[in-house]
Amino acid sequence: MTNHAPRQPMATAPIPDANATRVAAKKARFDAVRKSHDIPRVRVEPKDEGTRRTLKHPRGMRFRASGSVEWPDDSFTQRRLADGSVSIAKQHREEEKT
Numbered sequence: 001m002t003n004h005a006p007r008q009p010m011a012t013a014p015i016p017d018a019n020a021t022r023v024a025a026k027k028a029r030f031d032a033v034r035k036s037h038d039i040p041r042v043r044v045e046p047k048d049e050g051t052r053r054t055l056k057h058p059r060g061m062r063f064r065a066s067g068s069v070e071w072p073d074d075s076f077t078q079r080r081l082a083d084g085s086v087s088i089a090k091q092h093r094e095e096e097k098t
Contacts, residue, residue: 039072044086051085 045068046052056062057071068089071077080086 039074041070042073042077043068043070043089043091044077044081045069045089046086047084055080055085 046055046063052063052065058076059072061069061071063069068091077086081088
């Protein structure tokens, strides 16, 4: 018999954790979707107390007992601004000017 050295296993690159790469890809996709769905917000106040009691944004945001509330600047809010049910809060208007 011949005198052979025992065979050494081949060096291989470490196997990446399949779960970690899947989770990272999923998180990146969710972050991208969340970023694309960010809608600017606007602070509005109702024209009268009747509107304050009855009107709410479709996403569930009602007016407080007093003061203004922040709504997404979407088509619903734009229609309410156009028909005069709500107006942009004075405080919000001053912030836009500066």
